[in-house]
Amino acid sequence: MDIDGEIANTRASLQAGEERSTDRSLADGRTLLVARRPLAGGGWVATFEDITERRRAEERMSHLAHYDTLTDLPNRSMFRERLDQAMAGDTPLAIFSLDLDRFKAVNDTWGHPAGDWLLKCVAERLRHSLRSDTDVVARLGGDEFAILQFNPKGATDAEQLAKRIVAVVSQPFRDKGRDMHVGISLGIALYPGDGKDADTLLKNADMALYSGKSEGRNVYRFFEPGMDALVRARLALETDLETALKRREFVLEFQPITNIASGKIVGAEALMRWNSPTRGLVAPDDFIAAAEDSGLIVPLGEWALKQACSVAAGWPPGMRIAVNVSAVQIRSADFARSVISALAVSGVPASRLELEITETVLMDESETVLKTLRQLRELGIRIALDDFGTGYSSLGYLRRFPVDKIKIDRSFIHDIDNKDTAAIVRTIIGLGAELGITVTAEGVETEAQLDILRKAGCVEAQGFLIGMPSKAADMARLLKTRAASRRA
Ligand code: C2E
Numbered sequence: 001m002d003i004d005g006e007i008a009n010t011r012a013s014l015q016a017g018e019e020r021s022t023d024r025s026l027a028d029g030r031t032l033l034v035a036r037r038p039l040a041g042g043g044w045v046a047t048f049e050d051i052t053e054r055r056r057a058e059e060r061m062s063h064l065a066h067y068d069t070l071t072d073l074p075n076r077s078m079f080r081e082r083l084d085q086a087m088a089g090d091t092p093l094a095i096f097s098l099d100l101d102r103f104k105a106v107n108d109t110w111g112h113p114a115g116d117w118l119l120k121c122v123a124e125r126l127r128h129s130l131r132s133d134t135d136v137v138a139r140l141g142g143d144e145f146a147i148l149q150f151n152p153k154g155a156t157d158a159e160q161l162a163k164r165i166v167a168v169v170s171q172p173f174r175d176k177g178r179d180m181h182v183g184i185s186l187g188i189a190l191y192p193g194d195g196k197d198a199d200t201l202l203k204n205a206d207m208a209l210y211s212g213k214s215e216g217r218n219v220y221r222f223f224e225p226g227m228d229a230l231v232r233a234r235l236a237l238e239t240d241l242e243t244a245l246k247r248r249e250f251v252l253e254f255q256p257i258t259n260i261a262s263g264k265i266v267g268a269e270a271l272m273r274w275n276s277p278t279r280g281l282v283a284p285d286d287f288i289a290a291a292e293d294s295g296l297i298v299p300l301g302e303w304a305l306k307q308a309c310s311v312a313a314g315w316p317p318g319m320r321i322a323v324n325v326s327a328v329q330i331r332s333a334d335f336a337r338s339v340i341s342a343l344a345v346s347g348v349p350a351s352r353l354e355l356e357i358t359e360t361v362l363m364d365e366s367e368t369v370l371k372t373l374r375q376l377r378e379l380g381i382r383i384a385l386d387d388f389g390t391g392y393s394s395l396g397y398l399r400r401f402p403v404d405k406i407k408i409d410r411s412f413i414h415d416i417d418n419k420d421t422a423a424i425v426r427t428i429i430g431l432g433a434e435l436g437i438t439v440t441a442e443g444v445e446t447e448a449q450l451d452i453l454r455k456a457g458c459v460e461a462q463g464f465l466i467g468m469p470s471k472a473a474d475m476a477r478l479l480k481t482r483a484a485s486r487r488a
């Protein structure tokens with residue numbers, strides 16, 4: 001306000017007998033409170049008070065109420081405010097709900113200070129991914145973030161932002177020689193199409209996030225009507241699974257594996273099924289992911305190990321038993337102990353047990369997982385790399401961890417008629433021979449496929465041609481007759 005105006009105001013309020021106070025910001029950044037009080041006998045008193053500290057404290061309070069202390073990003077309430085403001089206008093918006101993948105593993109492995117450091121870095125990368133000053137990225141709590149994007153041109157801008165974010169967050173985070181890997185998943189809701197109010201939009205973005213997560217990590221997904229039904233179905237599945245273990249609804253089937261050269265069965269792989277009273281017989285592909293998400297896979301996998309070993313204890317000596325173990329399971333602190341106890345209780349020697357892991361296990365940045373596997377291997381347990389060839393850099397992982405066996409994914413065997421696929425299969429077999437790693441071909445269904453594999457020097461085969469997965473009693477019978485006919 002200019003001087004004349006100030007004087008006029010002061011005069012007016014003094015004449016009205018009012019008290020008047022104003023803040024003055026000085027050039028050095030300090031704040032003065034100037035109060036003028038009229039006196040009874042006419043005239044007035046002015047007081048000058050330095051309120052710099054008070055104002056700063058107030059600003060700090062307001063900052064604390066609106067920003068997250070760790071990352072300094074807007075917090076949930078600020079995000080809500082900005083969203084409400086934005087919706088008052090007519091501009092289209094994209095609302096992103098974000099959630100880190102594998103963040104818990106970072107916290108568990110390196111402790112909370114490392115987790116905090118990582119969250120700060122993620123916040124920084126998210127901030128840099130935005131292409132407009134008006135867009136808002138907020139931390140809602142834990143490893144959850146949200147983004148408000150203004151004026152996306154249809155879904156394409158939102159999609160580009162999502163892709164950018166997935167790419168930057170999946171780059172490793174390096175600190176003090178540690179290499180931390182997390183990923184990020186995103187759910188996106190568009191305004192006005194996907195909701196007319198903030199609650200619905202946020203809920204729908206969450207829904208999209210959740211349904212994306214159930215199918216894999218490092219994904220983004222747009223909200224679609226009908227998603228809530230899928231999410232409800234998934235939650236119902238998790239609830240049913242919760243009680244299924246107590247009710248002994250899981251069973252193992254066993255599928256034989258043969259040595260191609262000799263034609264002899266060398267062992268079998270345990271494959272889990274869920275015999276649900278309401279759903280019927282459920283295949284592992286339809287429940288393992290849910291069991292991993294809910295954490296049930298830990299006791300469930302422990303049960304499978306115990307059960308498989310106790311069944312294998314009745315097999316002819318030397319027959320191997322292969323058990324699938326999930327990454328989540330190996331990360332749990334008690335994994336090694338549960339393996340050792342399964343062997344001890346059943347009396348099966350370590351050399352007969354094979355643990356089938358996938359690349360995701362070796363992708364785990366933490367040394368703990370590799371250490372656990374190494375210890376188990378020292379006991380004589382064999383480690384097999386399952387679904388070989390389907391991952392990102394299967395070859396790289398062979399260098400990281402020396403496995404005993406590679407199982408070529410069944411998709412390669414299925415397409416082995418294709419000459420490029422055949423070349424890849426031959427290369428994997430050659431590589432195995434070179435490195436002293438047993439190579440097993442999965443999903444062998446025809447004599448023709450087996451023939452190609454035999455000529456290429458593949459060591460073992462598994463698949464419907466060799467034998468279907470079957471009940472424990474049937475497998476025991478098969479192994480005994482084979483062993484008997486061998487003696488005869
Ligand atoms: P996998 O480890 O690759 O297991 C082999 C899958 O291929 C089995 O499916 C088996 O039935 C199927 N299969 C075997 N031979 C053939 C063939 O000739 N042709 C075709 N098309 N398929 C064949 P299944 O039993 O449905 O298991 C699916 C996946 O579920 C397994 O893939 C494994 O990753 C997972 N899984 C199974 N049991 C367990 C378990 O106890 N724990 C964990 N964590 N995962 C399990």
Ligand code: CA
Nearest residue numbers: 269324356386
């Ligand atoms: Ca397997």
Ligand code: CA
Nearest residue numbers: 386387407442
């Ligand atoms: Ca496999």
